[in-house]
Amino acid sequence: MNRLWKGGEPFIWLTGAALAFSLIMVAGLVILVLVNGLGFFWPSSVVRVRLDDGRALMGQVTEREQVPQPGAPPGTPVRYRIQLKVGNRDLYGADFVWIDEAKIVQRDEPVDALLVERREWGNLYGFIQGVRDGDREIAQGPAEGWNSLQVHLPDAQAVVDEIRRVEKKEIGAINYAQERLRLHMKKLALEGRQDGAEVQRLQEEMTQWSARYRDRESRLAELRERSRYALVVVTADNQTKELPLAQIVRAYRPNAMGLAAKTGLYLSKVWEFVAGEPRESNTEGGVFPAIFGTVMMVMIMSLFVTPLGVLAAFYLREYAKQGPFVSAVRIAVNNLAGVPSIVFGVFGVGFFIYFVGGSIDRLLYPEALPTPTFGTGGILWASLTLALLTVPVVIVATEEGLAAIPGGLREASLALGTTKFETTWRVVLPAVMPSVLTGLILAMARAAGEVAPLMITGVVKLAPALPVDGFWPFVHLERKFMHLGFHIYDVGFQSPNVDAARPMVYTTALLLLLIVLILNLTAILVRNRLRKRYALAMF
């Protein structure tokens, strides 16, 4: 026993336990996000419960936990309660209720229980009573109603899509054109031209657009008139709710669905999440604008960070005279990677937004002032801020790559009579490219996961338009944008209905995690290949 202690074997086990603990934490975290994120879209069955006080509730079970019984004597039987998502927010006020299992008298899963995902007010749970066309009843009862719903729902949804297209595309284009005309006229006024041929022309154009706008408005009114079918639903506690079909995103009967149907639904919901627009203050629908914003920001950042980082690394390693100055610079650059990201954000606000952006506004967009164009947060400034934040990553990776290239390679090239530039361009640069790539991928991963500096340089919870659209110059770098990381923060912490928003946050977190992990794994793989190559290339 004594020898065991002196030899220190138990301590080794203790150190091992510390590592095991850390690994369990990582694995636990990944599993937690994975389970919660993936499970959300699965159409679990709808449960109807009757309580001992006669109330009836219907919904999906989201959680089951032990009821805390403080002060209970030992040996008290453990009690459980379930959290039921009962939806019907417009009728009940809250989407979720906790039910003590002891109070449940009867619990069943009715086959014709209907789940309606609505554009507003969240889910609706109930049974179909009928389908109406205006005041006329065209179907009655669950079965007939369901069939009628299958017939009429696609039409209603087509109308909704058409309304959205008119609103977004056509009216959006009119608004855009009118705004440009207004700014143009203001610009002329600033130049002192209040009237004249050009102003007249602009005013004529303006009236044309206004006429077109009225035309589209009447078209919208006509479309809205057309969608007059409604679904009548009776809830578990016998309240009746009439729901226009235009309000329905999706209606299904989870208890009547087989595995294949559920999988199909699951995939369609995943697709909606990835490619759809957010609804209900971001707590439902998709995150496409956030994905788009994240990707575009990372792309713009890469555009800046790669040449800059490579140039700086080549200067430090290949061109500058090695000495105390370069060592000091190298330490400073290394340390910059450790400076808090929020500090870069503050720099972005002070320098890019107010100094550079403010100057651009005064010089190029005086007609829009005092509304800032570039003098406020936007995707360009956010990308530049992140480029600055990640440039040390690229510099360090490239420098490491340059240091790993055997000196013989350069010497051989120089001995053949090339100039330094030719050696650098033809020999060193291709050899160091994988390192640059590693650095770039790491920089992209860092940028994709970073939120704090973006919060102050141009991310918003809901951007009215994507930074890329069909209007000239197509790419609008001054626009604010949405971002997956900020989406997590916003939906999880600023949303009024946290319980309903939570699954959305998990799913978004999973998506972000996947992006970051894939980028990092790619970087690790590239680096490992690189190491092998140089291990062989040594001579």
Add this chain to the structure above:
Amino acid sequence: MADGTKFLAPGESYDTARPRAVSRERVGRRRLIDQVARRLVTLGGVTIIASILAILVVISAEVYPLIKPATASPERTITAGLDSTPLAAAVDEYREIAALVTASGVHFVSITDGTESPATPLNGLNSARVVGASPLGSGSFVLGLSDGRVIPAEVKFPVSFPDGRRRVDAELAMQDPITVDPERHPITRPAYASTPNGPVIAAAVSSKELTLVTVTETKPLIGSPVKQESCQRISLPVDGEITALALDGRGEDLFAGTSSGQVARVDLRDPNSPKIAEPVDAAGRVGTGVSALGFLNGDRTLVVGSSSGAVSSWQVLQTAGGDRRLVKIHDFAPHADAVVGFASSRRDKGFVTADASGVVHLHYGTTGQTLLTVKTEGDGVTAVAFAPKADGIIAVNAAGRLSHWTVRNPHPEITWKSLFGKVWYEGYAAPAYVWQSTGGTDDFEAKFSLVPLIYGTLKGTFYALLLAIPLALLGALYASQFMHPTLKGILKPTIEIMAALPSVVLGFLAGLWLAPLVEQVVPGLFLMPLVLTPLILGGVYCWRFVPPALRKRLRHGTEIALLIPIVLFGAWLSFRLGGLVERVLLSGDYRTWLLNVLGLTYDQRNSLVVGFAMGFAVIPIIFTIAEDSLANVPQHLIAGSLALGATRWQTAIRIVLPTASSGIFSGIMIGFGRAVGETMIVLMATGNTPVMNWSIFSGFRALSANIAVELPEAPEGGTLFRVLFLAALLLFAMTFVVNTAAEIVRLRLRRKYQQL
């Protein structure tokens, strides 16, 4: 060989074989390109490095105006033709027109060109003269007449923009005179407050007697409003005679200064029975009297100017016994002569005082600083005015000579002491560290103490490192010394991925998932180290009794495979035990126990949760650097130690650990840097309240989270904006210094390894 390669014939010279001229031209061009490329790379490299370092410069440039001293530049001096000594002065927002009170009424003088607009005749002045006026700063005021009456009046400066150009006018609105003293003493020192219940007027009528008039307006359902005047006489128990009066805007407290240096307070909260408080010696020196009294913006702080030139600020504070007392807050830089003029800013706690010899001081009430001293040309000053935007000072002397300064002082409330020291704010019982940047009311004073934020940052860092350092270092020791190389090949990427997890994901899990979970198992969490350690040691002991045949199959360095289930079991066990401990020892609910026994409140989002989440973010950083330096300890040292008969643990702890200690230190430093700057985790997992206590069960507000929350709302160039930049500068400095130190330590270590 059709590619143009030439072969030399025997005896043929090289020159003819290769066209030299072309070659020279090409070489020249190549050289040129090389030179240009060298210049470009150098230029580009230096620019990029310089621009990276420019971060420091840009942030500092935004912070600099905070500490820039106030400046005043004299503007045009004009002389107004006045009929008597001016009694009081005011100026409009754009500093174009000054209002001066003289014996005949109120005169308006243009400061820009000296023209005078005709004075509005006063209602019912008759043969009386104006002999006194209450301060004009807040708009409405009273003029004291020589026959015992006062005229309530108001000076307005309406601004209009005809033809797109600004035009400032001046007008005087006044009401009917009110008789204050039936015995018709001249009212030289009136004090006036316009309260929601109606105006309150106070005036000194003899050396120790005051008269107090309250006018209450009641509006009956039918007919015109009925005014009710009540007049009381108050005799003050003071030495000397009354020399100054001040009444706060709510009509709650009346202060009277005397020639013996006392200040007496009359509590008017119950208007029917005024209570006279014990007089306080306020003039500073024996034998000097109070010569000026006035309130700062918000009417909570009283400024006392004495005939010896001393200036001090006072507040009425609630004592522990429940009574209210006048307490001195600050002494300001004294004047050389008696203080005769006082004017306060209408947007902050700044004020100006003027003395009889013509020197004007600009002070800031909250910080106790005197920011600026200017001197008028010519003799003494009788009245001063502080521009409504706090950007100008007007001083008038007896001859009507009007001096005007433009003051540039955008951030008067910021001093090093107000940022990093305790400040005595209005309404606080004692000086305190407070961060409170926005408030509900108009006269709210923003409080910018960075101390609670620095405290919060360090608190979060401390708890994060408390978890991270032991786990990371022990893990690194195991990974570098004992772990099987194959396993290590899997482990390192895992840890790297752990480092790359976006902090927003960690923060969200900490705030929404971990915080409610931790709340249920706090006792179990604290039991965990106590349960896990014996469990693992017991595991080692039991392992010896496992048949050797089975034991052999577990190679050195793969203990961890066995440990993971043990740790999982231990965690489960400690949570169960925690529930038991809570029931048996902590009377069923640990939160009540904490509150009753330790006096700690439990916030759901607290430092414990932050410690876990931020510890999670810091572990891989410390681990990577520490593992690196441990693994790079020269092999011959380890081999030597093992050859001499030391066990692998003894080698690790006596040889490897001391050799690599500086690398471990630098790992901890870099982990510290990361924790200090972490934003999203602290933003989401703490309550973000700027409290100052070390309790692990309460939240905090960190510098970084504070910037993220408040910068989007801060107007550019304002004080809050610049203070947030200062916070960023602090973060930058903290991390940069720590990281540089760590980097230097690491480079030293690398050199040491090469020498060993």
